[in-house]
Structures are given as structure tokens and as C-alpha cells.
Amino acid sequence: MDNLISLVNKIQRACTALGDHGEASALPTLWDSLPAIAVVGGQSSGKSSVLESVVGKDFLPRGSGIVTRRPLVLQLHKSDEGTREYAEFLHLPRKRFTDFAAVRKEIQDETDRETGRTKQISSVPIHLSIFSPNVVNLTLVDLPGLTKVAVEGQPESIVQDIENMVRSYIEKPNCIILAISPANQDLATSDAIKISREVDPTGERTLGVLTKIDLMDKGTDAVDILEGKSYRLKFPWVGVVNRSQADINKNVDMIAARRREREYFASTPEYRHLAHRMGSEHLAKMLSKHLETVIKSRIPGIQSLINKTIVELETELSRLGRPIAADAGGKLYSIMEICRLFDQNFREHLDGVRSGGDKVYNVFDNQLPAALKRLQFDRQLSMENIKKLITEADGYQPHLIAPEQGYRRLIESTLVTIRGPAEAAVDAVHSILKDLVHKAISETPELKQYPGLRVEVGNAAIESLDRMRDQSKKAALQLVDMECCYLTVEFFRKLPQDVEKGGSPTQSIFDRYHETYLRRIGTTVLSYVNMVCATLRHSIPKSIVYCQVREAKRSLLDFFYTELGKLEQKRLSALLNEDPAVMERRSALAKRLELYRSAQAEIDAVAWSK
Numbered sequence: 001m002d003n004l005i006s007l008v009n010k011i012q013r014a015c016t017a018l019g020d021h022g023e024a025s026a027l028p029t030l031w032d033s034l035p036a037i038a039v040v041g042g043q044s045s046g047k048s049s050v051l052e053s054v055v056g057k058d059f060l061p062r063g064s065g066i067v068t069r070r071p072l073v074l075q076l077h078k079s080d081e082g083t084r085e086y087a088e089f090l091h092l093p094r095k096r097f098t099d100f101a102a103v104r105k106e107i108q109d110e111t112d113r114e115t116g117r118t119k120q121i122s123s124v125p126i127h128l129s130i131f132s133p134n135v136v137n138l139t140l141v142d143l144p145g146l147t148k149v150a151v152e153g154q155p156e157s158i159v160q161d162i163e164n165m166v167r168s169y170i171e172k173p174n175c176i177i178l179a180i181s182p183a184n185q186d187l188a189t190s191d192a193i194k195i196s197r198e199v200d201p202t203g204e205r206t207l208g209v210l211t212k213i214d215l216m217d218k219g220t221d222a223v224d225i226l227e228g229k230s231y232r233l234k235f236p237w238v239g240v241v242n243r244s245q246a247d248i249n250k251n252v253d254m255i256a257a258r259r260r261e262r263e264y265f266a267s268t269p270e271y272r273h274l275a276h277r278m279g280s281e282h283l284a285k286m287l288s289k290h291l292e293t294v295i296k297s298r299i300p301g302i303q304s305l306i307n308k309t310i311v312e313l314e315t316e317l318s319r320l321g322r323p324i325a326a327d328a329g330g331k332l333y334s335i336m337e338i339c340r341l342f343d344q345n346f347r348e349h350l351d352g353v354r355s356g357g358d359k360v361y362n363v364f365d366n367q368l369p370a371a372l373k374r375l376q377f378d379r380q381l382s383m384e385n386i387k388k389l390i391t392e393a394d395g396y397q398p399h400l401i402a403p404e405q406g407y408r409r410l411i412e413s414t415l416v417t418i419r420g421p422a423e424a425a426v427d428a429v430h431s432i433l434k435d436l437v438h439k440a441i442s443e444t445p446e447l448k449q450y451p452g453l454r455v456e457v458g459n460a461a462i463e464s465l466d467r468m469r470d471q472s473k474k475a476a477l478q479l480v481d482m483e484c485c486y487l488t489v490e491f492f493r494k495l496p497q498d499v500e501k502g503g504s505p506t507q508s509i510f511d512r513y514h515e516t517y518l519r520r521i522g523t524t525v526l527s528y529v530n531m532v533c534a535t536l537r538h539s540i541p542k543s544i545v546y547c548q549v550r551e552a553k554r555s556l557l558d559f560f561y562t563e564l565g566k567l568e569q570k571r572l573s574a575l576l577n578e579d580p581a582v583m584e585r586r587s588a589l590a591k592r593l594e595l596y597r598s599a600q601a602e603i604d605a606v607a608w609s610k
């Protein structure tokens with residue numbers, strides 16, 4: 001089963017290296033699902049001493065007052081017999097510490113770097129790995145000691161801050177709580193028991209450790225606690241005797257300290273019967289065994305989390321797209337491919353596969369007819385204007401039978417006003433097409449990946465649309481102008497003649513400008529213009545579709561493609577410069593995916609051999 005813990009340690013190490021250890025990470029974290037052991041207790045209760053005894057090494061800063069001011073995530077890796085012990089910090093990769101006094105100094109310095117040389121605390125953890133043949137595979141977290149009052153130089157909030165930090169570690173269901181209580185204080189006042197009971201009321205994951213048994217008042221002993229009579233925990237209490245401050249000052253080594261501890265329990269009459277389950281060595285073995293059990297029970301959960309995360313990571317990676325080829329040909333091909341995808345999305349909008357193309361029809365069916373209808377031609381066909389134009393057209397020689405020139409001028413001046421709605425229809429379709437370009441851009445994830453290309457493709461498409469709009473405007477206005485320059489003769493031939501209506505062609509000049517006469521001219525012109533409007537209502541949309549819609553579908557990026565062929569390799573590369581954030585995200589995801597895949601393979605292997 002040792003390989004199980006070593007596997008979890010390995011995964012934890014990989015998680016740590018990837019920054020995948022649960023703090024404000026936007027990515028799912030494997031770390032949170034892996035079991036770890038957190039050491040909690042009041043200040044100077046002996047937490048760091050217990051940790052050192054478990055490790056069997058002297059490497060933690062110790063003393064009175066607040067010493068542990070940042071969480072220390074300590075990973076113990078059992079290495080092969082005969083290999084040299086060393087330690088490594090995550091913040092100093094590749095630097096191997098073989099001198100453990102230097103490890104202690106680095107912990108102090110790294111704490112000071114984050115908090116300053118004050119009594120402040122920080123929740124940013126220090127990650128330390130120890131590789132040794134003399135340790136059991138474990139991950140332990142040393143936390144700042146719980147306190148009741150702030151001392152000189154500390155903010156009032158420190159009491160609550162430490163409690164919150166400790167709680168954030170031990171409230172995770174995967175955390176095994178090593179609750180340290182000093183035997184020379186009343187257990188009822190133990191900070192460790194108080195906080196662990198809050199987060200783990202059933203005691204499923206709390207292991208009680210009693211320190212400083214050697215410092216108890218004469219005549220008192222800890223037998224009732226150690227036998228679980230004073231305060232019962234699910235797991236039996238473990239008593240330890242760590243080195244005193246005097247021992248530390250005298251440099252009593254760990255081997256000697258462990259031997260003394262063994263002797264203490266074996267020779268003290270009160271504890272002799274408990275000696276086999278007391279002491280740091282027993283604690284280390286018990287922790288390791290407990291961790292194994294916990295890991296075993298978590299394996300199915302961890303496996304399903306890993307499988308689920310792999311799917312999520314793969315989906316996101318494929319959404320971000322592949323990195324691009326390095327050679328010019330590959331680049332050109334990629335750009336064309338991305339443009340083709342964009343072009344296809346754009347066309348799908350017009351063809352009704354995606355939404356938005358129907359707005360074009362709305363222009364033809366509603367906007368244009370409404371605009372034509374709004375042209376009342378009142379000003380052009382007012383009595384005054386009709387009279388003016390007819391008189392002007394007659395010149396020095398008043399018309400004899402019908403005011404031919406007058407009619408032409410009146411019709412022309414009225415038809416010209418249709419240019420407005422024709423241009424407006426062209427512009428309306430232009431703006432719809434522009435919107436569709438923007439939509440298609442945002443719906444092409446490959447363009448999101450390359451902001452440079454996105455801008456260029458967007459600009460090129462809009463430029464093409466602008467050209468098509470100009471062309472379309474010309475064509476639509478031409479339709480109107482064509483109507484102005486040649487009138488439909490049949491319309492006038494079919495008109496009832498004055499004579500037939502009983503009028504006389506030899507009426508006086510005065511009568512020719514009589515209101516009834518002028519009104520009849522106005523009515524004739526209006527009905528001619530209305531006939532033309534009805535024709536244009538159908539021909540303008542045809543011209544717009546021909547010049548803009550169909551053309552956009554056919555050749556939106558043609559100009560861009562021509563220009564692309566002329567670009568140098570450098571400019572091509574610039575187009576494919578990825579958004580640095582996307583690049584970062586992709587490589588973070590890829591690394592994480594690698595971690596999860598190897599974790600999956602290893603856990604599956606261990607689970608099968610279980």
C-alpha cells in the first residue's frame with residue numbers, strides 16, 4: 001500500500017508545481033480531492049516539534065511566541081535506503097538542501113519575505129519537500145498557532161485571521177486533522193480540540209496528540225486523556241515527548257530525542273502499559289496507516305474527478321484550437337482555412353441556417369414600401385408647382401394641345417424624390433450585412449484565437465461591403481434615373497383625351513391654367529409616378545440583392561485573398577500572433593491535462609493492483 005501514498009504524494013507534488021493547489025484557481029483542482037494532514041493547535045503547543053519528530057529531522061524554526069507565520073506544506077518522500085537525504089523548496093526549484101539548518105533558515109527568510117520581519121502572518125503557503133530513506137510518505141501542513149490575544153506589533157484582527165486560515169485548511173473534507181494539545185494545560189481550554197470539533201463534530205478525521213507530557217505538574221498525569229476517558233476521540237490519543245527548549249539550545253539530536261522519548265514512556269510507571277502506542281515513531285506510522293485507509297476510500301471519487309476533469313480540459317483545449325504551423329505555407333493554409341470557416345458562417349446567416357438574414361427581406365417587404373408610401377409628392381404636385389413647371393416648360397409659346405414638356409418636367413421632378421428611399425434601402429441592407437459580419441466573426445472561435453487576423457478579416461469584409469454598397473447605390477439610382485429619362489408611352493396613350501371628354505382643344509390660354517385643368521394634370525402625373533413606384537418597389541430589391549447580398553456571399557474576402565498572397569512571411573506570422581492570454585491558458589491547460597492523464601494512468605494501475 002505504500003505505493004498508494006507515494007502516488008498521492010507524487011500527484012500532490014505535480015499539483016504544487018502547476019500551482020494546482022486550490023487557491024483562487026480558475027481551473028479545477030485535483031489537490032483538493034487528495035487527502036492531506038494539517039497540524040493545528042494553540043501557539044507553542046508543540047506543533048512544529050511534532051512535525052519534526054514525525055520527520056525525524058531538525059529543520060523547523062522553533063521557539064516561544066509566534067514562530068510559524070505562514071502555512072508550511074511539507075511533503076515527505078521515502079527514498080531508497082542508502083540515498084542521501086535532501087530538501088527542496090517550490091520557490092527555489094533545483095536547489096537541493098542537504099543541510100537542514102539551512103532549510104530552517106530558508107523557512108524563516110521566506111516567511112519574512114512575505115510578511116516582513118514583523119509578527120504578521122500570511123496565508124500564502126511555503127511548499128517544502130523532504131526526500132529521505134527515514135521518512136514515511138506523508139503530506140503535512142504546519143499552520144500558525146491559534147491564539148487568543150494579539151501581542152505588541154500585531155493587528156487586533158490577527159486572532160481571527162489565524163483562525164480563518166486554519167479553518168480554511170481543516171474544513172476541507174479531505175483534510176486529516178492532527179490536533180495538538182499540550183498536556184500541561186487543561187484540555188478544556190485546548191484550541192485544537194475546540195476548532196476540530198467545530199469542523200469535524202463526529203471526529204471521523206481528527207487525531208488527538210498530547211505534547212509536553214513531561215512538563216505536567218508533579219502528581220498529575222495524562223493517563224485519563226490517553227486512555228480516552230476524559231475526552232473520547234474516534235481514534236486513540238497519542239502522547240509524545242518532544243525536545244524541550246533547553247534540549248534544542250543544547251542541540252540534542254533527533255535520534256537521541258526519540259530514544260529518550262521511548263525510554264520515557266517505557267520507564268514511567270503511569271504510561272508503561274500504553275508505551276506501545278505512544279511516541280513520535282508510533283504517531284508517524286499511525287498517520288501513514290490512517291492516510292492509506294483514507295486514500296483507499298477516496299480512490300473511486302478521485303478517479304471519477306480525474307475522468308471528469310480530463311473531459312473538461314479536452315473540451316476547453318479543443319475550443320481554444322491547435323497551435324499554428326511554423327512554415328509560411330502552413331500559415332497561409334491556416335489563414336485561408338480560418339477565413340473559409342468565417343465565410344461559411346457569414347453565408348449561413350444569409351441562407352437561413354443561422355439567424356439574421358431575414359432582416360434583409362424585412363427591408364424589401366416593409367422599410368422600402370413604407371418609405372415609398374411616405375413620399376406624398378405633395379410639394380411637387382401642388383397646384384402652384386404644376387402651374388409653375390408647365391408655364392416654364394411652355395416658354396414663349398404656350399402649349400397647344402397637351403403640355404408635353406410640362407408633363408415631363410413634373411414627372412421627372414417627382415420621380416427624383418424616389419432616390420432617397422432607394423439609397424436608404426441600400427444603406428439598411430449594408431448595415432444588416434455589417435452586423436452579420438460581426439456576428440460571424442464572433443462565431444468563429446479560430447478568429448478569437450488570433451486577434452490580429454480577426455481585425456484584418458473584419459476590416460477586409462467591411463471594406464468589401466462598402467464597395468458593394470457603393471456599387472449597389474449606383475445601380476439602384478440608375479433604376480430611378482432610367483425611369484426619369486424615358487417615360488412609358490402606353491400609359492399616356494391610354495389616357496382619355498380632352499376632346500373625348502368633351503373638352504375643346506381650342507380653349508383660351510386662361511383656361512389652360514385653370515385649376516380643374518391643372519388638377520387633372522396632377523392626378524395623371526401622380527398615377528404615373530405611382531405606377532413607377534410599384535415597379536421600383538420590385539426592381540430595387542432585385543438590384544440590391546444582385547449587387548450586395550449575392551456579391552457578399554460570393555466574394556466577401558476575394559480582395560483579402562489577393563492581398564494575402566502578396567504578404568511576406570513576417571506579416572503572415574503577425575496575423576497569426578495569438579492572444580497571449582489564450583496561449584498561456586492553452587499551455588496551462590495542456591500541462592494540467594498531462595498531469596491528470598498521468599494521474600489517471602497511475603491511479604488506475606494502483607487501483608487494479610489493490
Ligand SMILES: Nc1nc2c(ncn2[C@@H]2O[C@H](COP(=O)(O)OP(=O)(O)OP(=O)(O)O)[C@@H](O)[C@H]2O)c(=O)[nH]1
Pocket residue numbers: 041042043044045046047048049050061062063064065066067068143144145146211212213214215240241242243244245246248
Ligand atoms: N519539554 C517539552 N517541551 C516541548 C514539548 N513540545 C514542545 N516543546 C517546547 O515548546 C516550545 C514550542 O514548541 P513548538 O514546536 O515551536 O510549538 P508550535 O506549536 O509549533 O509553536 P508556534 O508555531 O509558534 O505556534 C519549544 O520551545 C519546544 O521545545 C514537549 O513535549 N516537551
